Amino acid sequence: MAQDLVDGLLIKARSHLPPPSEPLGKLSKRDRKGVAVIKLKNPPVNSLSLEVLTEFVISLEKLENDKTFRGVIVTSDCPGIFSAGLDLTEMCGKSQAHYAEFWRAVQELWLRLYLSNLVLIAAINGVSPAGGCLISLTCDYRVLADNPKYNIGLNETLLGVVAPSWFKDTLVNTVGHRTAERALQLGLLFPPAEALRVGMVDQVVPEDQVHSTALSVMAQWLAVPDHARQLTKSLMRKPTADRLVKQRDADIQYFLQFVSRDSIQKSLRMYLDKLRQKKG
């Protein structure tokens, strides 16, 4: 029965998008089914560039506005990688205006996801550091594939940067204060069994069952009347989201000041160089 719910929607970098005459949404087809699948597709590692963030927001907005949709499964089209997190090249050697635009887009996606009226289920089929983990944490339920390589966590400190307060809040709301503090200070990336133990994910299943499990879970969440579930979600999440909403511009200014520091630029460049040299 759950299979009947699914339909597809691909989020990818703008350069890979279909031409305007062929819009992302084939809404008439999906109308009947009520659940979309957002597959992140920005190879090689699904980094969250400004374009991907923007496309993600637009797609979510379309789904939110189409009242026939009640749920979204968020997953990846890149084998072994859910998302490598924020695109580090967007935070290195760019102008202040670019940093501001990028950070506003990060905020916007977080707000849209965190407060979404839709049921969001993360089908985590790959490694999921930092911003990738954050996306899954905004969902209502996380199913992680049982592969020892598929680490998940907010590892920002290992890059020499700091997870902002709203990243921290999202984690605290999921795993509790002590686990979050330890995870954030140490930049811990949890393998599946550990992620399950600390509550970072709700279920760990064999890799070939991630999608079907997400579908079954979706059916369970959709069995609850929308209005009651949505109001409850808002009760739980709005106070956290409001803290950012009230100081979005100040948060952007913090980010600008922080990311523009020579020491932070140096840390980010070194981290990127390390990633690039890994192959050589």
Ligand SMILES: CCCCCCCCCCCCC/C=C/C(=O)SCCNC(=O)CCNC(=O)[C@H](O)C(C)(C)COP(=O)(O)OP(=O)(O)OC[C@H]1O[C@@H](n2cnc3c(N)ncnc32)[C@H](O)[C@@H]1OP(=O)(O)O
């Ligand atoms: C008073 C308090 C004030 C506080 C103020 C706070 C202000 C805010 C501060 C800033 C906050 C920043 C928050 C940051 C969030 C993030 O998400 S940062 C990103 C973190 N991500 C990672 O650490 C993951 C890095 N990547 C990897 O570990 C690996 O790539 C992988 C995902 C495990 C995949 O491995 P593999 O398949 O082996 O691929 P690679 O060869 O490593 O990579 C392929 C190419 O992709 C490039 N790449 C990888 N990750 C990224 C990325 N995140 N962004 C951009 N590019 C990336 C990699 O360099 C390779 O490139 P090429 O060599 O050119 O092919």
